[in-house]
Amino acid sequence: MLAQLAASLGALKLPLRLTLPGGGSVDLGPSPRVELQIHDPALLEELQTPSLDRLGEAFIQQRMDIRGSVLDAIGVADRLSQALVRDEDEGPPPHDPHDRQTDAEAIAYHYDLSNDFYALWLDPEMVYSCGYFRHPDDTLAKAQVQKLDHLCRKLRLRSGQRLLDVGCGWGGLARHAAKEYGVQVHGITLSRQQLKLARERVAAQGLGDRIQLELRDYRDLTGKENYDKVVSVGMFEHVGHANLPAYFQILHQQVKPGGLVMNHGITARHTDGRPVGHGAGAFIARYVFPHGELPHLATAVKAMSDQGLEVVDVESLRMHYALTLEHWSRNLEANRDAAAALVDERALRIWRVYLAGCAYGFSRNWMNIHQILAVKPLPGGGHHLPLTRDDIYLQGRGAGDSQR
Numbered sequence: 001m002l003a004q005l006a007a008s009l010g011a012l013k014l015p016l017r018l019t020l021p022g023g024g025s026v027d028l029g030p031s032p033r034v035e036l037q038i039h040d041p042a043l044l045e046e047l048q049t050p051s052l053d054r055l056g057e058a059f060i061q062q063r064m065d066i067r068g069s070v071l072d073a074i075g076v077a078d079r080l081s082q083a084l085v086r087d088e089d090e091g092p093p094p095h096d097p098h099d100r101q102t103d104a105e106a107i108a109y110h111y112d113l114s115n116d117f118y119a120l121w122l123d124p125e126m127v128y129s130c131g132y133f134r135h136p137d138d139t140l141a142k143a144q145v146q147k148l149d150h151l152c153r154k155l156r157l158r159s160g161q162r163l164l165d166v167g168c169g170w171g172g173l174a175r176h177a178a179k180e181y182g183v184q185v186h187g188i189t190l191s192r193q194q195l196k197l198a199r200e201r202v203a204a205q206g207l208g209d210r211i212q213l214e215l216r217d218y219r220d221l222t223g224k225e226n227y228d229k230v231v232s233v234g235m236f237e238h239v240g241h242a243n244l245p246a247y248f249q250i251l252h253q254q255v256k257p258g259g260l261v262m263n264h265g266i267t268a269r270h271t272d273g274r275p276v277g278h279g280a281g282a283f284i285a286r287y288v289f290p291h292g293e294l295p296h297l298a299t300a301v302k303a304m305s306d307q308g309l310e311v312v313d314v315e316s317l318r319m320h321y322a323l324t325l326e327h328w329s330r331n332l333e334a335n336r337d338a339a340a341a342l343v344d345e346r347a348l349r350i351w352r353v354y355l356a357g358c359a360y361g362f363s364r365n366w367m368n369i370h371q372i373l374a375v376k377p378l379p380g381g382g383h384h385l386p387l388t389r390d391d392i393y394l395q396g397r398g399a400g401d402s403q404r
């Protein structure tokens, strides 16, 4: 079987070595950088028609191991899949129904895993979304502070304003906005573990009078026009197509007339949402973000516009997310022993594949990420935004600049 595989795949010249349980091995190209140690011989049959979800699954089921960089392994697996299977003509996946219970379970599965585990590979502020790299060699910590500042500048935050942070994570943006811009922040999350640590950090920094964080579903926000600005970062991926109208209607309802809404989130490659990446999306949906859905930018803009939010600025940060995920993946790889003491082997393997796979996917344009800024127009249709974007970049040294 090994010889047969080598014959059929040799022409691809992959930098890949396959090793069998008995110790036999075959190189599928010169100077292999990646070694797949096959523990289950039945896997060799499956390698004839590989897909990224089945290879990822075999890895988390410990039917094989990877020696070498997991990022390189994803690249090799993709080339193998590209050569041997076609998936681009599949239709779009069905849209999931989303209710409070299923969403709460999905969020707990991912975010309540272990705060200490996340702290091993995120930046010190534990920002769990795409950074903003002014230079490719910026550190992750710097890129995240720059991202927080980029958001605050786009939102034109001013001292004394009220900011709603929907999906506040571990509170990095709330702390930055309160400290550097003097705003009052109300942050909501569905993760109990995030909330616990975020509150501890707010208290430790003496920000309790400016930041209120709570466990709350966005559907349970009450009141009307309570906030000058609303921000949602890395959260709308959990909303689902079916709930996009309700989600944006709630954001619209919460912000004051003339106020700004920023939606920062991952978007689909194709307008119809058909899969890309040879099974990568199926792996993410099954093992990483259950019930996650990626609308296309056009779908998001339509859903915002339909609710009366006027889209005024859109920025793609795709390459920034590829860099961010590379940092996260490298950090996790460098801290594998510590991670193994915090989560079980299965979870560790899932997160290793997910971080490296998403770094690869963003660099390959399998998905995108957009910051969409919108205004709730004043009753007469106007707003107070400046005529140009210059103020975002020229208003003097922001907090991000001081970190350089």
Ligand SMILES: C[S@@+](CC[C@H](N)C(=O)[O-])C[C@H]1O[C@@H](n2cnc3c(N)ncnc32)[C@H](O)[C@@H]1O
Pocket: 103, 107, 111, 126, 127, 128, 129, 166, 167, 168, 169, 170, 172, 188, 189, 190, 191, 194, 216, 217, 218, 219, 232, 233, 234, 235, 238
């Ligand atoms: C990827 S994290 C991003 C966290 C944070 N914004 C950041 O950039 O670090 C997604 C966040 O959305 C929150 N979230 C997801 N679904 C939610 C819902 N239905 N209501 C409130 N928060 C939700 C999660 O609890 C989590 O805090």
